[in-house]
Amino acid sequence: xxxEAQSARSRAPLRGALxxxxxxxxxxxxxxxxxxxxxxxxxxxxxxxxxxxxxxxFSFSPSAxxxxxxxxxxxxxxxxxxxxxxxxxxxxxxxxxxxxxxPVICQKPFATDLHDARMMIEACTRAGVSLTVxxxxxxxxxxxxxxxxxxxxxIGEPFFSRISYRSGFDVFRAQPYLASTKRFIIADLxxxxxxxxxxxFGEVERLGCQTRRVSADIEGEDVATMMLAHASGVTSIVDCxxxxxxxxxxxxQTLIEIDGERGSIRLLAGFxxxxxxxxxxxIERTERLVAPSAPxxxxxxxxxxxxSVVRFQADWLAKLKTDDLPETHGIDNFHTLALVExxxxxxxxxxxxxxxxx
Ligand SMILES: NC(=O)c1ccc[n+]([C@@H]2O[C@H](COP(=O)([O-])OP(=O)(O)OC[C@H]3O[C@@H](n4cnc5c(N)ncnc54)[C@H](O)[C@@H]3O)[C@@H](O)[C@H]2O)c1
Numbered sequence: 001x002x003x004e005a006q007s008a009r010s011r012a013p014l015r016g017a018l019x020x021x022x023x024x025x026x027x028x029x030x031x032x033x034x035x036x037x038x039x040x041x042x043x044x045x046x047x048x049x050x051x052x053x054x055x056x057x058f059s060f061s062p063s064a065x066x067x068x069x070x071x072x073x074x075x076x077x078x079x080x081x082x083x084x085x086x087x088x089x090x091x092x093x094x095x096x097x098x099x100x101x102x103p104v105i106c107q108k109p110f111a112t113d114l115h116d117a118r119m120m121i122e123a124c125t126r127a128g129v130s131l132t133v134x135x136x137x138x139x140x141x142x143x144x145x146x147x148x149x150x151x152x153x154x155i156g157e158p159f160f161s162r163i164s165y166r167s168g169f170d171v172f173r174a175q176p177y178l179a180s181t182k183r184f185i186i187a188d189l190x191x192x193x194x195x196x197x198x199x200x201f202g203e204v205e206r207l208g209c210q211t212r213r214v215s216a217d218i219e220g221e222d223v224a225t226m227m228l229a230h231a232s233g234v235t236s237i238v239d240c241x242x243x244x245x246x247x248x249x250x251x252x253q254t255l256i257e258i259d260g261e262r263g264s265i266r267l268l269a270g271f272x273x274x275x276x277x278x279x280x281x282x283i284e285r286t287e288r289l290v291a292p293s294a295p296x297x298x299x300x301x302x303x304x305x306x307x308s309v310v311r312f313q314a315d316w317l318a319k320l321k322t323d324d325l326p327e328t329h330g331i332d333n334f335h336t337l338a339l340v341e342x343x344x345x346x347x348x349x350x351x352x353x354x355x356x357x358x
Pocket of ligand 1: 019020021022023024025044045046047050069084085086087089093107108109134135136175177188305
């Protein structure tokens with residue numbers, strides 16, 4: 001490529017393909033369309049009918065649609081792929097991306113187990129391809145404000161936290177596959193909360209976990225309570241439930257309590273961030289709203305999650321320009337996945353487990 005062609009190429013929007021066109025991919029595509037300097041130029045889904053409906057609703061021409069990822073990689077020049085297919089499909093799609101030297105963003109849980117995760121991370125490293133896991137909960141406006149308040153030293157050294165998500169929302173309507181998965185709430189939802197715990201307090205030395213299945217008509221656990229001992233000295237309780245019946249369901253809000261040596265932070269329902277600070281022997285309280293701004297395409301009650309997808313993808317684009325690693329790069333997210341594995345092991349073996357490290 002000559003200099004002029006190279007500079008035109010660097011000004012052109014990044015060309016991405018969306019692999020997997022199901023429930024959540026819609027949010028990813030809407031979010032890419034909100035961002036400058038990037039364009040989704042091709043779609044792929046194994047299910048031709050689903051692909052056709054998805055393509056039609058986003059005005060893609062049939063020539064941009066593929067039912068075989070291999071053909072897509074061969075025929076379309078790509079700067080990245082955004083994988084929104086189920087976890088079981090990730091390894092083969094990432095292997096293809098590596099063969100074609102195409103950077104990868106991949107939905108959580110990005111691997112079926114830690115061995116699978118290692119294989120994918122190593123394959124990307126060998127191919128010189130970047131791997132980022134689409135972990136968006138830490139990008140929710142309210143969660144990020146909580147992380148920032150802690151990092152700014154609002155309450156001094158933290159020593160205790162509770163990260164809680166309890167709902168009775170019917171998640172099976174949009175995601176019916178969740179009813180038949182043997183590992184349900186920790187793998188699907190707890191993974192996000194465990195990632196928030198890592199974003200707040202760092203790596204985990206020991207983990208205990210208790211699970212239950214309350215709903216009779218699903219395969220996996222719908223309630224889990226985990227206790228994490230972080231290397232930083234913080235103890236955190238991470239609890240989640242899809243069996244909690246309440247008149248005011250906070251779905252899909254994550255609620256957070258943090259106690260520190262000089263105060264406490266509470267992220268309360270209704271996106272209220274309350275900070276109590278010890279000053280001159282007295283506790284002073286501030287409270288502000290940290291609600292997400294709704295994208296034009298948002299479909300309540302999913303708004304906080306949808307906004308976090310825009311923020312996650314915007315950060316990925318920004319890091320590409322500065323050559324910095326996105327927060328949830330492959331090796332980082334290995335440690336979140338390791339907490340999921342440790343939680344299932346701890347629950348099954350009724351003991352404290354030391355999570356694997358990279
Ligand atoms: N980050 C979040 O907040 C969030 C929320 C929901 C789902 N997810 C994740 O997104 C992923 C997809 O979930 P979903 O609810 O959209 O599932 P879904 O079943 O609605 O969609 C997945 C699509 O991928 C297609 N697919 C399967 N194998 C494929 C392959 N090899 N190549 C191309 N397409 C393939 C399926 O035909 C289907 O249309 C999962 O990993 C899930 O955990 C993340």
